[in-house]
Amino acid sequence: MQQPWANMLALFSFVVAAASDWLDGYFARKLDLVTSLGKLLDPLADKILVAAGFIYLSSNLLGKGLCPVWVTCVIIGREFIVTGLRQIAVEQGVVIAADNLGKWKTTFQLSFIITGLVYISFREFENHNAFTELFLNLANPESYLLPITLWGAVILTVISGWNYLWSNRGLLKS
Numbered sequence: 001m002q003q004p005w006a007n008m009l010a011l012f013s014f015v016v017a018a019a020s021d022w023l024d025g026y027f028a029r030k031l032d033l034v035t036s037l038g039k040l041l042d043p044l045a046d047k048i049l050v051a052a053g054f055i056y057l058s059s060n061l062l063g064k065g066l067c068p069v070w071v072t073c074v075i076i077g078r079e080f081i082v083t084g085l086r087q088i089a090v091e092q093g094v095v096i097a098a099d100n101l102g103k104w105k106t107t108f109q110l111s112f113i114i115t116g117l118v119y120i121s122f123r124e125f126e127n128h129n130a131f132t133e134l135f136l137n138l139a140n141p142e143s144y145l146l147p148i149t150l151w152g153a154v155i156l157t158v159i160s161g162w163n164y165l166w167s168n169r170g171l172l173k174s
Contacts, residue, residue: 007124010056011117017049018110039097046106047079053113066116066141071154075109078161085164088171101163105156112149115139119146
């Protein structure tokens with residue numbers, strides 16, 4: 001049986017990983033330390049973080065199942081396609097950096113995962129106070145935040161995936 005603190009640890013770890021990824025990108029741009037390797041590895045780190053979160057929230061352990069499995073498949077499938085496209089680009093001497101649409105997609109995905117982890121973490125507290133009730137109400141799947149971030153993530157995942165393919169279709173003809 002999983003301990004109640006385990007979900008809180010998962011939430012904390014995920015937030016730290018997401019925040020450090022964001023800070024890394026921010027400082028790389030601000031200090032003009034952007035490299036081709038960084039352009040390749042940063043999106044890869046995002047993909048691993050997002051895939052882990054969606055798989056966790058799609059599982060039915062402890063009644064989580066906050067994300068339909070097909071959504072997780074679409075999101076991870078898109079990530080494999082874009083990663084494959086980036087690999088083809090690298091072999092042709094081209095680096096495909098993340099675009100604004102992809103960044104918004106990642107923002108919605110991370111927001112969904114954090115919201116889901118907040119709900120799972122705080123619902124397990126035995127003694128709810130005003131603080132835990134606030135988080136539970138905001139993150140409750142029957143409220144607005146979790147569905148908006150989920151469907152925003154799905155829509156932006158599909159659109160940004162198509163955008164990457166369309167914008168770089170010339171790489172596929174070579």
